[in-house]
Amino acid sequence: MYAVEYDAYHRIISGLDASFYSTAPFRLCFYNTTPDANIFAIRAGFTRDEDIERLVWDANRNDPVRENSTLTFGRDGNLVLADVDGRIVWQTNTANKGVTGISLEPNANLVLHDKNGRIIWQSFDHPSDTLLVGQSLKIDGRTNKLVSRTSDVDGRDGPYSIVLDKKGFTMYVNNSGKLLQYGGWRGEGLLNVTFDAVPEDQSITAYELVLAFTESQQPNIPSTSRHLLQSRPVSNSRGIILTKLNYNATYSFLRLESDGNLKILTYYRNTSYLKWAETYAFFGDEVRECGLPSKCGSYGYCDKRMCIACPSPKGLLGWSEDCKPPPTPTCKSGGAAANYYKIVVLEFLHVGVEHFMSPYDEGEGPMKVNDCRDKCSKDCKCVGFFYKEESSKCLRVPLLGTLIKNVNTSRVGFIKYLK
Incomplete structure (x- = not known):
């Protein structure tokens, strides 16, 4: 048993077809932070490392299941999580849509595909509080936002969100149904935002972690406001450089934390401990950290x-x-x-x-x-x-x-x- 963040207890999923449940360093698992309240998730980390393993996607954090619940990939192509009493808690809704296979991809994307490899359903379209490298938020549909956990112990939706909307990429705190902006980046006409790790100037050792975006028109992103970052071309697109690292940053994720801060954690294997390092925080300097609504509690x-x-x-x-x-x-x-x-x-x-x-x-x-x-x-x-x-x-x-x-x-x- 290896340590998992949130002080969670977890169990890995195993079976005959390893491509379904594991592709290093990612693995399917169930975890819980309170007894008999289990969440189907993807875990990140190498088991031989002396460091906390991270939870980068979950399916049912608002509706945990009890012991002896079942996860079934049916012949009809539907992946179903049912509670012990048979109640369907979560499913991919892919029954009779031509799904023939399921796999956990090297980028931690859980994919259901047809016989030609065409993706019918993918976890990248259903983020909770985390974006992995290559994962996007889109202005249309359900995938336009990340929502924080309530707390480390309580995985249900919390009050903080970051939303791709008409304003740009906007951070909100929910106050009794009213959304109050406390951070983010302005940008009109954005269609999607992708978290990515880009080699700097064709370098194989230096990487930029960026928010790259597709736009319907020239975005309005001023670089003078203290709450905005410089916008510049990134990898034949436009984007915002969040941080630069002198090592391969492919194993990184962007997360909206339960306190409302937006952080990047990056895995660096060439160290003996603390391999997951915080490499960026929106509220990460002396000026910005006081702008975190929860910094001083209520x-x-x-x-x-x-x-x-x-x-x-x-x-x-x-x-x-x-x-x-x-x-x-x-x-x-x-x-x-x-x-x-x-x-x-x-x-x-x-x-x-x-x-x-x-x-x-x-x-x-x-x-x-x-x-x-x-x-x-x-x-x-x-x-x-x-x-x-x-x-x-x-x-x-x-x-x-x-x-x-x-x-x-x-x-x-x-x-x-x-x-």
Whole structure:
């Protein structure tokens, strides 16, 4: 038994035809993080390595099966996962569509094909939270997004997603059904985005890990915004270079983590331990990490990767995991006047504050700060507002989370509370 991430217990799938269940370093398996709740998945890693093996695809994380459930590849060409009581939990829906074979490809794509090798169904079209090298998200259909896990222990869909949509490649947090942008790359007219490992200048040792995209028109991807990366031609296409490595990076995957961060893990075998290395993180430097909505839990003020204060009506208090947003008054029809406290950082520090949505949403306006306050008071879902004094723009927010230090003193925040 080898260690698997999430501290999961797992069992490999084996049979007569090895091409069905294994192609190094990938293998089909079942895993669980809680007893009697099993998930059909693809595992990545070499069994002789002294490192954690990774889970790069799963079929039924929102509906685990119990012990003695069955996985069946029927004569009709359908792959079916049924619970112990016979209830069908997951299937490929390929019955009577000419499927004659099944195989796990060297790139970890589980494929059902016909007698001519034509793909009828593939796991690459059904991602969960991970993209493998060569895997794409498409603007049309069900494969336009990745969705995070709820937590390491709970594999069900979590609140974070990254979606290929009209805005571009956009990161959202789901707040009671409302999607709030907290990251991503702008780009209009994108048809698909592919995670890829590309040799640099025909080199066999240096690789670029990229997001390559196909477009219906020239995309609008500015390179000046601090939340965007430089766009340039990549492998006869266009794309975004996420990182460069001085070794073969073919065994890499891009994952939306349960905390909302977007990371790349890359396998490097020429080391004795820790062969899976984090080689990229969207929120990976001192500026960006504070933009992670969950960085300070449900509430906190962040600077240089550290949660340094808990804003309150009494001022900035010491931060701890117990820091919570203040209770808000009962919302009355017509918008009775609400109470607010201003987030005041010591004035001699000459700094301001912004919300994690601020880099992606200019807000309404121009308007006066009192008009912004009135709008928030009349909005039952508004828990505070952030105001840009230099542009008179107003951003009302339904969720607080991590607030970010800003060197611009004209960026101010007001939090609604029950007095």
